[in-house]
Amino acid sequence: MTTVVGLSARYANFLVHPLLPGPGVCQVCRGPAKTGYPTCWPCHEASGILGAGVADTVVPVSLALKREQYANELWRYKNAAGPQQQYFRMGLAAVLWRFLAAHEGCIADRCAVPGFGIVTTVPSTSGRADHPLRTMAAHMVGATRDRYRDLLAPIPDAAALGRTVSPSRYTSSALWGDDVLLVDDTWTTGNHAQSAAAALKAAGARSVAVVVLGRHLNTDYADTAGHVEQARLRRFSWDICALRNWDHG
Template sequence: MASVVELSARYANFLVHPLAPGVGVCQICRGPARPGYSTCRRCHEAGDVLGVGVADVVVPISLALKNGQYANELWRYKNTHGPQRAHFLMGLAAVMWRFLAAHEPCIAAHCAVPGFDTVTTVPSTSGRAEHPLRAMAATVVGATRDRYRELLSATPAAAALGRTTSADRYVSTAVWGKNVLLIDDTWTTGNHAQSAAAALRAAGAHRVAVVVLGRHLNPAYGDTTEHIDRAQLRRFSWEVCPLRNGAHS
């Protein structure tokens, strides 16, 4: 069986490091932000709605560009079946595993905690019976499976909420005083992940960090092309920490 390094190696050819927070870059999701603003519109709205319920930090592993290879695989691991789904699930699991093995300690340090007691995933609100992300984190990824707990479930109101951010989208099992690593596959608006973070907070979580496999961006939308061009100037490296914006010493 191929190792995590072997399975994840090919992804370095098309993963794209998110830009560091700064002028024109949202300090939360790393997407485009209008000049003069520290966050994008969606993250600003989530903060207004959820207040202190938002995650302590959001860490995208890579940009996922619409119609690009990575975005395509993030779609296929959920929407294909049989050997094809297994192929993409194992590849993305290797990406998650390799990333967390290298950089989870820095994410914990950013949250001022020694580590994360518990790992969980953002549940589907589309009626999917068994989300492959849960299988990935709970059974495949060695960096998460021993800490995985199925904490979150959609509320009856979730379907009517559409894509909006809401503290009423999910409910969580009690996690008093726990530090939770919340994993999602794709961040487009962030509304689902931040709503899940709020549910964990309401259930007693001390710190919540969100790690996302792909920060979705559409190159054809607004000023996103320039943002992507800047990000693609740097070749992807597994050693680059998303929070330090460089390799760990």
């Protein structure tokens, strides 16, 4: 019988824990930050544009490194076909399920809320009719499906905004002080996820936490290789807390 633990087990061979915030590490997205700065430039820019609309916390499950296995699977679960597509979707659904089962309580604690009553996903702005991440969160992941709601929709000309952060990129159904867990697959600049968080808050969400399957990094860029080398020093374990420097074992 296939289990979440069984489906997710192979990922421990190539997932990489993001570094905890500190010198040289963005306190928002866990990517590289210039020495002396608390955040990277995209996160700094998002905060300046969105203000209190930015997510209350951002938690990447793993780094997703260009040309490596995890980044490849995050591309293939959307773009592969047939049995291969289902294979990658089931695997990534198991990753999300196992991660949330272990760490969602800590994410809620970080947001100072008792829990997240609603789960939603960042919708596509490329015209994809039914994003596979939505299918995973709404139907495949036991930790989210009973709480899932379709809240967000891109504005008609959202694609014209490119990758820029914007409080008007998405609209959201009305919320009344709800605490929302917002799931995305890949974070590069984070502008889509942060724009979605801003829409949820504008619609009445009390708090929004973003969980992202992969924090995309290109080790050919600037000092990213050293950042990744440091991250690899800590062997991946499902029990290591995403927000604190200890595990739940």
